[in-house]
Amino acid sequence: MNIIFFGPPGAGKGTQAELVSKELNIPTISTGAIIREALKNQTKMGKEAQSYIESGALVPDSVVIGIIEERLAKDDCKNGFILDGFPRTIPQAEALDKMRAKIDIVVSIELSDETIVERMSGRRVCPACGASYHTKYIPSRDNMSCDKCGTVLTIRKDDDPAVVKSRLDVYHKETEPLEVYYKNKGLLKSVTGKEKLEDTTAATFAVLGIK
Numbered sequence: 071m072n073i074i075f076f077g078p079p080g081a082g083k084g085t086q087a088e089l090v091s092k093e094l095n096i097p098t099i100s101t102g103a104i105i106r107e108a109l110k111n112q113t114k115m116g117k118e119a120q121s122y123i124e125s126g127a128l129v130p131d132s133v134v135i136g137i138i139e140e141r142l143a144k145d146d147c148k149n150g151f152i153l154d155g156f157p158r159t160i161p162q163a164e165a166l167d168k169m170r171a172k173i174d175i176v177v178s179i180e181l182s183d184e185t186i187v188e189r190m191s192g193r194r195v196c197p198a199c200g201a202s203y204h205t206k207y208i209p210s211r212d213n214m215s216c217d218k219c220g221t222v223l224t225i226r227k228d229d230d231p232a233v234v235k236s237r238l239d240v241y242h243k244e245t246e247p248l249e250v251y252y253k254n255k256g257l258l259k260s261v262t263g264k265e266k267l268e269d270t271t272a273a274t275f276a277v278l279g280i281k
């Protein structure tokens with residue numbers, strides 16, 4: 071199954087994508103994670119993306135389309151994949167349509183701006199292995215360091231409240247139109263983001279017909 075997780079930043083797309091990925095044994099491809107890794111390694115692409123990501127703006131379409139094209143060509147995508155954070159603009163969705171991968175379903179996780187701001191303020195990430203946590207919803211065992219590798223957790227620069235506000239503005243302007251785009255193709259399934267992670271997961275699995 072080829073799945074897109076769609077929704078505002080901080081809606082929990084990445085978390086749900088990981089759970090589905092384990093269940094279906096297909097890879098999750100997060101353009102945000104790929105770009106952050108490139109930034110950490112200061113590759114050419116990482117340096118090019120830095121100012122966009124840190125200010126909450128979108129990285130140019132040509133860059134992310136290139137990332138996805140390269141990633142989808144890999145062998146592990148043959149039996150299915152999950153896209154988390156791509157596409158984020160109409161031109162990106164159109165470029166994806168031209169790639170060989172046919173999308174089966176777009177799961178849209180819906181959440182109010184108010185809840186998103188609250189959620190993002192508690193988000194923590196591991197700078198070493200990329201695992202993500204939330205001080206209230208998904209705390210690590212000691213709520214300070216990574217359960218997987220022990221590194222002290224940090225706050226992403228783009229989770230700063232002012233940056234979150236501009237990421238939401240960008241979402242409403244550039245990304246939300248994709249809802250209609252996929253609805254018109256009959257691919258959109260909506261899930262209401264719930265207070266409890268397990269409840270959102272149950273709703274997500276239900277629309278995907280898992281379990």
Ligand code: AMP
Pocket residue numbers: 079080101102103105122123124126127128129130131134154155156157158159162228237
């Ligand atoms: P995310 O981890 O998905 O919230 O992405 C973090 C940041 O990476 C975004 O705010 C953008 O700056 C950049 N980014 C990730 N995916 C895309 C995309 N599909 N198009 C443009 N920029 C992206």
